[in-house]
Amino acid sequence: MQATAFTYSPDSRSGSVLLDDGTPLPFDAGAFDAGGLRLLRPGQRVRIETAGEGTERRVTFVTLQTF
Numbered sequence: 001m002q003a004t005a006f007t008y009s010p011d012s013r014s015g016s017v018l019l020d021d022g023t024p025l026p027f028d029a030g031a032f033d034a035g036g037l038r039l040l041r042p043g044q045r046v047r048i049e050t051a052g053e054g055t056e057r058r059v060t061f062v063t064l065q066t067f
Contacts, residue, residue: 002065003048008040017046017059025050027059035063 008015049061
């Protein structure tokens, strides 16, 4: 699934993404580390994987979207 990076804190390696419908989803350091990224800037297109549904939905993997 694709999304857009919305926020990112390099200190905690966590932040949030916006789904294409505008829904924000937070991610933690584990999801960031799983993608092998070093840095993320707001506005970058990312590929994510999620787990759970509804209010329990969370990002488990985030990496840059490549074309």
